[in-house]
Amino acid sequence: xDKITNLTNITNIKLTSARKSILExxxxxxxxxxxxxxxxxxxxxxxxxxxxxxxxEEENLISSFESNDKKRYFEIKKTQHxxxxxxxxxxxxxxxxxxxFHLPNYKIENIIIKGICKDCLLTEKND
Numbered sequence: 001x002d003k004i005t006n007l008t009n010i011t012n013i014k015l016t017s018a019r020k021s022i023l024e025x026x027x028x029x030x031x032x033x034x035x036x037x038x039x040x041x042x043x044x045x046x047x048x049x050x051x052x053x054x055x056x057e058e059e060n061l062i063s064s065f066e067s068n069d070k071k072r073y074f075e076i077k078k079t080q081h082x083x084x085x086x087x088x089x090x091x092x093x094x095x096x097x098x099x100x101f102h103l104p105n106y107k108i109e110n111i112i113i114k115g116i117c118k119d120c121l122l123t124e125k126n127d
Contacts, residue, residue: 003027011059018044019052023076026062032073032083032092065112067092082110086117093117 004015004023013019021042025033035049042049053074056062064074065083069090082095099111116124 011061013055013059013061016052018042018048019055022049022052022056023061026074026076029075031094032065032075034067034071034073036071063110065110068114080109082113084113084115084117086120087114088116088120091117091119 004020004027021044022038025038025041035046038049039046044052053062053064056074057064061077062074063077064072066072067085067090068087073092075094079096082099084093084095085091095113099113101108101111
């Protein structure tokens with residue numbers, strides 16, 4: 001709860017029970033989550049969920065991206081990092097190692113790398 005209070009104190013967000021339940025799931029997760037990942041653990045409809053997610057994004061509390069499976073994934077903005085999305089199994093991994101990528105005259109906020117994860121590579125080799 002303290003982490004949630006700290007997050008919302010720096011914003012104009014009123015902490016409702018719906019918002020609290022979304023933030024708790026995101027804070028306690030070690031990977032980005034989609035609505036489908038969270039829906040069984042929150043008591044709100046899809047419209048309420050996305051309305052709150054929009055508020056969190058506007059207040060810069062969370063970031064999001066779309067994966068191969070056409071689902072939107074969300075995570076608390078902590079430290080800026082990249083993501084790896086497996087083209088075979090659609091698994092998403094956070095990459096905390098520095099990915100050195102530079103485009104002159106651009107500010108890069110997120111890098112999404114797509115390829116085949118090590119588990120799928122092992123499966124391919126064994127087939």
